[in-house]
Amino acid sequence: MTETLSNTNENERSLVMSCAVLGAAVGVFGIAFGVGSVAAGGSIAMTCVMSLLVFTGASQFSAVSVIASGGSTAAALGGASLLAARNGVYGLAMSRTLQGSVFSRLVAAQITIDESTAMSTAQTHPRAARTAFWWTGVSVYVFWNLGTLIGALAGSAIDPEQFGLDAAFPAGFVAMVIPHLRHQNGRRAAAIGAVACALTIPFLPPGVPILCAAVGVLVGVKRP
Amino acid sequence: MSWTLVLALSAIAYFFKATGLVVVGGRHLPGAVNRCLDLIPAALVSALIVNSTLGGDDGIVFDARAIGVAAAMLLAAKRAPLVVVIMAGAAVTALARAAGLAA
Numbered sequence: 001m002t003e004t005l006s007n008t009n010e011n012e013r014s015l016v017m018s019c020a021v022l023g024a025a026v027g028v029f030g031i032a033f034g035v036g037s038v039a040a041g042g043s044i045a046m047t048c049v050m051s052l053l054v055f056t057g058a059s060q061f062s063a064v065s066v067i068a069s070g071g072s073t074a075a076a077l078g079g080a081s082l083l084a085a086r087n088g089v090y091g092l093a094m095s096r097t098l099q100g101s102v103f104s105r106l107v108a109a110q111i112t113i114d115e116s117t118a119m120s121t122a123q124t125h126p127r128a129a130r131t132a133f134w135w136t137g138v139s140v141y142v143f144w145n146l147g148t149l150i151g152a153l154a155g156s157a158i159d160p161e162q163f164g165l166d167a168a169f170p171a172g173f174v175a176m177v178i179p180h181l182r183h184q185n186g187r188r189a190a191a192i193g194a195v196a197c198a199l200t201i202p203f204l205p206p207g208v209p210i211l212c213a214a215v216g217v218l219v220g221v222k223r224p
Numbered sequence: 225m226s227w228t229l230v231l232a233l234s235a236i237a238y239f240f241k242a243t244g245l246v247v248v249g250g251r252h253l254p255g256a257v258n259r260c261l262d263l264i265p266a267a268l269v270s271a272l273i274v275n276s277t278l279g280g281d282d283g284i285v286f287d288a289r290a291i292g293v294a295a296a297m298l299l300a301a302k303r304a305p306l307v308v309v310i311m312a313g314a315a316v317t318a319l320a321r322a323a324g325l326a327a
Contacts, residue, residue: 025306025307028306028307028310029306029310032310037225040225041225042225043225046225046226046227046230049230049234050230050233050234053230053231053234053237053238054230054233054234054237055237056237056241058265058268058269059233059237060233061272062268062272063229063233064225065272065275065276066275067225067229068276069275069276069279070281073226073228073229073232076229076233077229077232077233077236079268079272080233080236080237081233081236081237081240082264082268083264083265083268083269084233084236084237084240084241085240085261085264086240086261086262086264086265087237087240087241087244088240088241088243088244088261089244089253089258089261089262090241090244091240091241091242091243091244091245091246092244092245092253093244094244094245095244095245098245102246105242105245105246106242106246108245109238109241109242109245109246110238110241112241112244112245113241161321162318162321163314163318164288164289164292164313164314164315164316164317164318164319164320164321165314166276166289166317167277167288167289167292167293167296167313167314167316167317168310168313168314169272169276170272170273170276170277170289170292170293170296170313171292171293171296171309171310171312171313171314172306172309172310172313173269173270173272173273173276174273174293174296174297174300174309174313175296175300175306175309175310176265176269177265177266177269177270177273178300178301180263180265180266180269181266185259185263185266186263186266187266189263189266189267189270190266190267190269190270191270192267193266193267193268193269193270193271194270194271194273194274196271197270197271197274197275198274198278198284201274201275201278201279201283201284202282202283202284206279207275209271209274209275209279210268210271210272210275212271213267213268213270213271214264214267214268215267216263216266216267216268216270216271217260217261217263217264217267218260219263220256220259220260220261220262220263221256221259221260223255223256223259224259
């Protein structure tokens with residue numbers, strides 16, 4: 001009995017450790033976001049408030065990169081909102097694990113993102129699933145915002161183009177898209193999205209081609 | 225970039241997160257809807273790569289960014305860590321630009 005208990009504590013410690021390490025890794029993305037956001041004309045305050053309140057990386061990157069390419073606020077919001085919609089799915093996936101008070105679920109909602117959902121759903125025990133969700137969510141929140149601040153301060157001190165920082169966004173996107181290419185449907189959706197975007201760039205206002213790429217998700221309609 | 229964008233996106237992002245967790249709760253969405261939602265990142269992020277690598281003032285341009293992003297792709301395909309991918313993408317772009325390979 002004591003042995004089982006100490007094993008559980010041992011497992012829990014190593015789980016908490018992995019969650020913290022994951023958060024620190026995401027902090028690197030935070031730095032890239034901070035740099036890119038000030039390069040796109042955002043103030044340090046706007047950049048930091050966006051990370052504190054929006055707190056969903058892909059949407060933030062998308063919004064800022066559309067603005068950087070000359071897109072309107074509406075075009076930036078469109079693509080970013082589509083990317084934010086998947087957090088709704090994560091919320092659905094987490095709703096069985098997180099059955100606390102309405103207040104605790106409203107707090108949990110803010111940290112319902114790719115990383116916390118992935119870490120939590122990878123656990124077999126409900127208790128470990130809750131631990132993984134909260135520790136990952138909180139650690140990503142802390143490091144993401146810290147990284148954003150560092151990046152925003154550094155980015156406003158240098159000339160972003162001289163250091164090739166305008167390529168930091170697409171390079172970050174490359175790293176982000178890789179896990180989605182493991183399944184055939186993911187590869188199809190990605191190919192259709194990229195082609196739809198490339199074909200419409202010459203004709204449509206900046207940012208709108210990103211929305212056209214959403215047609216790629218329709219490969220999911222058919223049962224695999 | 226504007227405060228309108230920051231605050232509107234904050235509201236929209238929180239709306240989606242809270243809807244799934246608090247409002248819809250344990251209910252299920254149809255399978256086709258779930259499968260399509262799962263594919264949003266693949267379709268949109270690949271478009272974002274194209275847009276932020278090749279997007280220019282007058283349509284598609286190939287410049288130093290394309291060289292940097294090609295390097296990033298090679299490294300990502302070889303499972304290099306995230307930080308390496310981002311830094312290599314930026315560094316190669318900066319070098320290509322400094323060498324005058326492409327504007």
